[in-house]
Amino acid sequence: MDQPDRPLDILIVGAGIxxxxxAAHLAAKCPDKRYAIIERREQLGGTxxxxxxxxxxxxxxMYTLGYExxxxxxxxxxxxxxxxxxxxxxxxxxxxIDRHIRFGxxxxxxxxxxxxxxxxxxxxxxxSIRGRFxxxxxxxxxxxxxxxxxxxxxxxxxxxxxxxxxxxxDLDYTGKRVAIIGSGTTAVTLLPAMAGRAxxxxxxxxTPGWFIAMPARDHLASLLRKVLPDDRVHNLVRRFNxxxxxxxxxxxxxxxxxxxxxxxRRLRKALGPAYDRETYTPPYEPWEQRLCMVPDGDFFEAVRxxxxxxxKGEIATVDEKGIALKDGRxxxxxxxxxxxxxAMVPMGKIAVSIDGAPVDFSKRWFYRNCxxxxxxxxxxxxxxxxxxxxxxxxxxxxWLCRLFRHMDETHWLVVVPxxxxxxxxxxxxxxxxxxxxxxxxxxxxxxxxxxxxPWRLGMDYAADCREMRQxxxxxxxxxxxxxxxxxxxxxxxxxx
Numbered sequence: 001m002d003q004p005d006r007p008l009d010i011l012i013v014g015a016g017i018x019x020x021x022x023a024a025h026l027a028a029k030c031p032d033k034r035y036a037i038i039e040r041r042e043q044l045g046g047t048x049x050x051x052x053x054x055x056x057x058x059x060x061x062m063y064t065l066g067y068e069x070x071x072x073x074x075x076x077x078x079x080x081x082x083x084x085x086x087x088x089x090x091x092x093x094x095x096x097i098d099r100h101i102r103f104g105x106x107x108x109x110x111x112x113x114x115x116x117x118x119x120x121x122x123x124x125x126x127x128s129i130r131g132r133f134x135x136x137x138x139x140x141x142x143x144x145x146x147x148x149x150x151x152x153x154x155x156x157x158x159x160x161x162x163x164x165x166x167x168x169x170d171l172d173y174t175g176k177r178v179a180i181i182g183s184g185t186t187a188v189t190l191l192p193a194m195a196g197r198a199x200x201x202x203x204x205x206x207t208p209g210w211f212i213a214m215p216a217r218d219h220l221a222s223l224l225r226k227v228l229p230d231d232r233v234h235n236l237v238r239r240f241n242x243x244x245x246x247x248x249x250x251x252x253x254x255x256x257x258x259x260x261x262x263x264x265r266r267l268r269k270a271l272g273p274a275y276d277r278e279t280y281t282p283p284y285e286p287w288e289q290r291l292c293m294v295p296d297g298d299f300f301e302a303v304r305x306x307x308x309x310x311x312k313g314e315i316a317t318v319d320e321k322g323i324a325l326k327d328g329r330x331x332x333x334x335x336x337x338x339x340x341x342x343a344m345v346p347m348g349k350i351a352v353s354i355d356g357a358p359v360d361f362s363k364r365w366f367y368r369n370c371x372x373x374x375x376x377x378x379x380x381x382x383x384x385x386x387x388x389x390x391x392x393x394x395x396x397x398x399w400l401c402r403l404f405r406h407m408d409e410t411h412w413l414v415v416v417p418x419x420x421x422x423x424x425x426x427x428x429x430x431x432x433x434x435x436x437x438x439x440x441x442x443x444x445x446x447x448x449x450x451x452x453x454p455w456r457l458g459m460d461y462a463a464d465c466r467e468m469r470q471x472x473x474x475x476x477x478x479x480x481x482x483x484x485x486x487x488x489x490x491x492x493x494x495x496x
Contacts, residue, residue, distance in 0.1 A: 007118050008034045010404075011131035013110075013348060015039035015101050016046015018137030018381045018393050020088060021067055023097045025397035028069065030404050036129065037097070038121060040106040040143075044092055048085045050143060053167040055193025056081035059185045059293050061218060063238040064245065064388030067091060071234035077218035078295040102129075109351040110134055112376055117414050117483030119377065132413065135400070136380035137393075138348025147438060149340040151181070153317040159334045164190065165342075171335075173198050179323060179331050181315070182339030183209050185292050190337060192298035195307040202331050203310045204323065208282045209292045210260070211267050216295040242391060242461055249287050249386045253433075256285035263291075270300040279312040287386060288435045344442035347380055365425060365448045366457040367417035367477070369464060370396045372447060373455070376416045384459060385434060391461050399468045406473045412480035417454070419477075425450045430459040 010026060012019045015037045026033050043049045058065050061077040062084070070091040074083055092098045106124035112134075113120065119134040146165045154161060162171060164186050178198045180187045183205035195201045220240060224233040252259045263286060268275045294300060302308040313325040322332035352359045354375065364372040369392065370379040381396055383389030407415060419425075428451035431439050439446075449457040454477055458464040 006034075008036055008129070008131040010035035010133050010135060011119060011121060011129065012037045012135045012137055013039075013107050013121070013350065014046060014137035014139065015041075015044040015092075015103075016048070016137060016139060017065075017088065017390055018139065018383070019046070019135075020044065020092055020097060020137075021390060021393035022135050022137055022381075022397045022400070023100060024067065024069060024091060024095050025394070025401050027095045027097065029398070029401040033404065035100060036131075037101040038105045038107050038123075038129065039101050039103050042103050044098065044101060045085045045088050046137075046139060048081050048088065051081060051164065051167070052169060053164040053186070053190060053193075055189045056164075057189060057295070058084060059189075059290070060388040061214075061241055062087070063218065063221065063234060064241050065390050066234070066238075066388075067390055068235065068238065068394045070094075071230040073230050075222070076216045076295075077221065078214065078216045078293065107348070107350050109353070111353045111356065112378070114355050114376075114483055117377070133377045133404070134379070136347055136350065136378075138350070138380075140344050140382055141342040141438070142345045142349070145343055147341040147343040147441070149181075149338070151315060151318055151338065151340075153319055154336070154338075156320055157318050157322075157336055158320040159336065161336045161338065163338050173335055175199050176334040177322075177332060178202070178335045178337060179204060179333035180337045180339055181323075182337075182341070183207060183292075183310075184339065184341065185290065187337075187339040188292040188294065188299050190339060191308050192302040195302040195305075198307075198335075201302070201308040202333070203308065204315070204331060205279070205310055205312050206314050207284075208280050208312060209289060210263055210282055210286050211270075211280075211294050211299070212263060212291045213266060213270060213294045213297050213300070242387065245387050246461055252285065252287040256287075259286045267300075270294075270297055272304055274303045274309075279310055284435050288433070290385065290436065342438045344438055344445065346445045352378075361447045362445050363448070365419060365423075365450065365455045367419075368399060368454050368468065368471075369456075369458050370400065371417045373417055373419035376414050382457065384461065385430075385436075385439075386459055387461050392458075392464070395461075395464055395468045403473055403478075407480065410480065413482040414480065416479045416481075417477055418479040419455070425455055428456075430457055433459075 010033055012022055012035060019037050023037055026035055057080050058078055062072040062079045063077060066072040107121050108124050109122040111120050118130045118132060121129050146163055173194060174197045176198055178194055178201045180190055180203045187203050191201050191203050218237055221233055221237045267280060313327060316324045316326045322330060324330055346361050370381055379400060383392040427448050429449040431446055453467045
């Protein structure tokens, strides 16, 4: 029988897509592992429980944003937030993961004790929990404070100011003039969702983005469902969509003019007379920032109908009645929505230390997409920027389960990706290939990445599949051992 104070095998921080995915793989592949998910909120779901703004939806299809082990069964592949949250709850309940979640537990610090070979998590209520391996599934942005774009005069506005990250559920915008400041995925989602009720919605774009129109339903999935069961359809469509997404991304990098011309022609056709070259021409190439997905052309329809419009310009100041632009134009409004972006934070704002010494992850190197140089028994996940986040979740969780099984078989209790001080690695971080503001603002806190495995953060799903699934665990880089205080535990584990 387990002792109540016995350290757990795995501590998972975060009950969003990453943490739930890690737990599901543990349940299937390492069922003997004792684990807990530490979640600061009162419900699971992470991002999909936090964001409640009108029209909130996935910006990846649910065959690649969904898990490999949990079929997506709904008709729409581009799903609304409530549907995604229900999907996550079903995945957790089916595998009894929800029984392992400790809600309302806010982790503020994590310290590795080299003597005991254990992580101790310190919670905001001054309690603590110990475990052998720590996995952070906390995502990459600040749940408490979005990016503050320092808009001049915003405090003088006479109407309501709303940020999508903290959308008030009682906000009534019926018949009101709404101005959305921003041109990213959130703004492109909000515009058509609000246009039906507001008197008019204006999206103010300082920098236009690239649009890609897709049907909300996946036609291949609809066809296959007529002859195949859901799990088979899910896996086939997932693979197909991952290949197509990878192909489009690579083509965008090799032939940006070709892809840009194609997207521009489709946009011009979709908008018709509402198309304006200056307003809709981005100053960067396709896939230097994430493409704005438009399911079933809802954004284009709202603009064509006159219920919404897009204005390219820069803010001079906000006053009581609305926005004054630098070129002298005005956008009067009753409600301002500041869809100006997220703020990235390292490791979920958790203070990580080794034997009391703080770990500066900006000076550590990624190992196999999830571990970090010279940090023992620790992994954290950063998903794909150019594909479905969950593709990386499944790859990393599967690899970690292979690692755990290997350690059980060889009776090791500690694993460290060992990197010498004179390593001579040259940084080639894939983050530098993206011009998104939230990434560039956080560049100095992101761990280092080399061009080649194993010391890299991968953004190529096909290459990552080969690396994570085929490379032996014993690769000459991972160092295995046990802490001095664990000698008795090792002796117990060895066969008599």
